[in-house]
Amino acid sequence: MDQRLSLITLGVADVPRARTFYEALGWTCDTDPAMGVAFFQLGGIVLAVWDRAQLAEDSTVVDRGGFGGVTLAYNVGSPEEVDAALAEAEAAGATIGRAGAPTFWGGYSGIFVDPDGHPWEVAHNPHWKIEPDGSVRI
């Protein structure tokens, strides 16, 4: 297998609501709503929101609800940008899990939790490089 990944699907309770949340972050999606899913092109990968029960069945796993050990992260260039992104997410309807603050690994980060309980870390990692196209390099 090549060292890459194509798609991340987040299971949600209500696809239109989840789509509205991510659109409220300023993201765009042109999926026909009749498809019952919404795809967001994120650089070279795709983020999808889809019915959680259907996703669990399609993924051949049992879903007992709650967190499943996956956290997404959005990296930015400075602590100030972390605070600004967390404020944008909160305005879009996210819950702030923890406000921006220095981290044990030498960066600065905070957490927002989307309306379906999916946590996102917003981070400034001074050890990683963010390219002009938004990709990150270790």
Place this chain on the structure above:
Amino acid sequence: MDQRLSLITLGVADVPRARTFYEALGWTCDTDPAMGVAFFQLGGIVLAVWDRAQLAEDSTVVDRGGFGGVTLAYNVGSPEEVDAALAEAEAAGATIGRAGAPTFWGGYSGIFVDPDGHPWEVAHNPHWKIEPDGSVRI
């Protein structure tokens, strides 16, 4: 917020075991094991494996175990490549959730589940384009 994502962290029971699994897929990682985490550069994003309890605490969520509504996908160029990647994953220690087969959305896919229960769909989606660098376009 820009329309992008930087990092996906998978919570795992045993970081060295998880690292070994992803390395057995043919992936490389140069993280110092003493860091207690392993980072894999996947194109313009990073995949990390880290202790699941620490990840839940850091992500400000309660973890009751099991699936949490997130499925990753690895897209390839043909049904034959789906079957080959599933065989590679099984040889690396994954469980096959479902073998490669035609899907309701007009493609062909199967599921493998990593040693920590994280499902990955391996898919051929004839409607999406895979660029030479491995990125996908809707």
